[in-house]
Amino acid sequence: MSKSYYVTTPIYYVNDKPHIGHAYTTLACDALARFKRLDGFDVMFLTGTDEHGQKVEAAAQNAGITPQAFTDTVSQNFRDLTKSMNFSNDQFIRTTEPRHYAASQKIWNRLLERGHITLGAYEGWYSVRDEAFYTETELVDGKAPTGAPVEWVAEPSYFFNLSQWQDKLLDFYDANPAFVAPETRFNEIKSFVKGGLKDLSISRTTFAWGVPVPEDADHVMYVWLDALTNYLTAIGWSEDGEGDFSTRWPADLHMVGKDILRFHAVYWPAFLMAADLPLPKRVFAHGWWTNEGQKISKSLGNVIDPLSLVEEFGLDQTRYFLMREVPFGRDGDFSKSAMIQRVNSDLANDLGNLSQRTLSLIVKNLDGAVPAIASKLPEADKVMLDAVDGLLDRVRKLFEEQAFHEALRIIWEQISNANKYIDSQAPWALKKTNPERMAEVLGLLAECIRQFAILLQPFMPEATAKLLDQLNVSSSDRGFDKIAGLARLTSGTVIEKPSGVFPRYFEDTAR
Numbered sequence: 001m002s003k004s005y006y007v008t009t010p011i012y013y014v015n016d017k018p019h020i021g022h023a024y025t026t027l028a029c030d031a032l033a034r035f036k037r038l039d040g041f042d043v044m045f046l047t048g049t050d051e052h053g054q055k056v057e058a059a060a061q062n063a064g065i066t067p068q069a070f071t072d073t074v075s076q077n078f079r080d081l082t083k084s085m086n087f088s089n090d091q092f093i094r095t096t097e098p099r100h101y102a103a104s105q106k107i108w109n110r111l112l113e114r115g116h117i118t119l120g121a122y123e124g125w126y127s128v129r130d131e132a133f134y135t136e137t138e139l140v141d142g143k144a145p146t147g148a149p150v151e152w153v154a155e156p157s158y159f160f161n162l163s164q165w166q167d168k169l170l171d172f173y174d175a176n177p178a179f180v181a182p183e184t185r186f187n188e189i190k191s192f193v194k195g196g197l198k199d200l201s202i203s204r205t206t207f208a209w210g211v212p213v214p215e216d217a218d219h220v221m222y223v224w225l226d227a228l229t230n231y232l233t234a235i236g237w238s239e240d241g242e243g244d245f246s247t248r249w250p251a252d253l254h255m256v257g258k259d260i261l262r263f264h265a266v267y268w269p270a271f272l273m274a275a276d277l278p279l280p281k282r283v284f285a286h287g288w289w290t291n292e293g294q295k296i297s298k299s300l301g302n303v304i305d306p307l308s309l310v311e312e313f314g315l316d317q318t319r320y321f322l323m324r325e326v327p328f329g330r331d332g333d334f335s336k337s338a339m340i341q342r343v344n345s346d347l348a349n350d351l352g353n354l355s356q357r358t359l360s361l362i363v364k365n366l367d368g369a370v371p372a373i374a375s376k377l378p379e380a381d382k383v384m385l386d387a388v389d390g391l392l393d394r395v396r397k398l399f400e401e402q403a404f405h406e407a408l409r410i411i412w413e414q415i416s417n418a419n420k421y422i423d424s425q426a427p428w429a430l431k432k433t434n435p436e437r438m439a440e441v442l443g444l445l446a447e448c449i450r451q452f453a454i455l456l457q458p459f460m461p462e463a464t465a466k467l468l469d470q471l472n473v474s475s476s477d478r479g480f481d482k483i484a485g486l487a488r489l490t491s492g493t494v495i496e497k498p499s500g501v502f503p504r505y506f507e508d509t510a511r
């Protein structure tokens with residue numbers, strides 16, 4: 001049986017339309033999920049929407065409709081985004097589903113039965129925008145450290161005994177040095193926990209849009225306890241026989257933005273330990289996108305709509321840019337000029353021209369019959385093929401570290417090599433002087449292009465499918481068990497006149 005791999009995105013608040021940040025997180029998980037499937041894993045890739053809490057209740061009130069009607073509409077926008085971005089999620093969870101109420105109440109009861117929940121009263125600061133509690137000392141100029149406004153809250157509340165979990169969390173971090181990445185973020189989490197933990201308020205009474213606390217109808221569950229539990233709901237934890245829970249849990253990776261790392265790396269493991277459940281294997285916190293150097297915000301009016309990028313530059317071009325431009329884990333800036341550069345230079349010139357030139361020459365000079373790779377290659381050819389055969393192992397390792405940008409960089413190193421090779425060998429000139437050598441060169445290039453296309457499927461599923469169609473590679477021969485020297489392009493395959501896969505971007509001056 002193939003090994004299971006379970007990857008999750010955050011579930012997004014439905015107070016607003018999806019933007020580039022949401023698309024980015026889910027895209028990274030999509031690339032990972034696709035990679036793992038090609039590498040023979042049985043993948044579960046989860047995304048969805050977080051529909052409770054004060055923020056969503058307020059947004060519904062502003063829109064003049066019920067929270068349920070409001071969440072139905074906005075959640076659909078996120079579901080539509082998965083289609084438009086070609087995300088391959090296996091499920092889309094909504095926290096308003098009955099199965100999720102059941103799972104949230106189940107975890108609550110487990111915490112209660114084990115003595116980790118007590119009734120008290122909360123008095124302190126709360127930020128609706130962050131859906132988070134803050135202490136007086138954390139405030140900066142009367143605001144949350146994130147810049148969000150805070151309000152004073154005083155109400156009865158149930159508490160989770162988070163303060164009791166400090167040492168156990170620190171021991172867990174020590175024993176699992178890869179639990180949080182990047183490392184600098186892990187260090188921030190460790191210092192936060194070393195600084196001491198306060199018991200956490202986990203219920204609210206001043207609004208109603210949430211999962212009811214079992215047997216106390218005055219309280220709804222704190223939205224983060226409900227939200228984090230989605231990772232269990234989706235794999236059937238609340239169902240009879242527990243669905244896929246035993247084979248899927250613990251999750252292999254929770255992908256999050258740096259803004260919500262504390263919830264995933266401190267509160268979530270504490271809840272799980274307290275509920276006697278295994279802890280996820282890893283949490284990766286990626287960085288933050290800005291727009292031409294500015295923070296992205298609705299009030300600045302510079303929110304980037306991923307769909308407008310797709311419309312202007314193309315889907316796979318947008319996917320490639322987002323994964324390539326910024327070292328994954330760091331903050332990054334969106335700039336149109338960088339986007340144009342990537343589309344024209346990396347895609348249209350490097351990969352596009354390489355394959356267009358190679359395949360056209362095979363059609364023109366060899367009647368479309370792809371030549372076999374010679375059994376004994378000249379040294380320079382062998383070096384190039386070995387480097388391409390060696391990519392999969394290196395890329396696999398980089399995917400384990402979520403270094404997606406680096407994976408693309410090393411693939412492009414080989415694409416550049418192949419471009420240098422075609423220029424230096426000049427197969428177009430060999431037709432008359434040395435047709436055998438021409439066939440050898442084109443055969444080698446076609447094989448390299450096949451491997452590039454197979455390796456790049458997680459990032460650019462549509463464009464690579466076109467390339468592989470052009471090379472006549474059958475859909476059952478596109479997995480990672482067919483590259484790295486384990487198989488070769490079948491010689492004698494007849495290909496047809498190719499058409500360009502990566503068009504150049506021309507600035508429309510009238511725009």
Ligand code: ME8
Binds near residue numbers: 260287
């Ligand atoms: O926090 N750059 O939902 P949310 C990069 N419901 N990523 C960004 C971004 C930006 N400028 N803006 C948003 C919540 N993101 C909770 C999560 S999980 C159990 C509950 C991405 O709608 C990034 O992944 O505010 C961030 O963590 C997430 O959107 C926050 O989405």
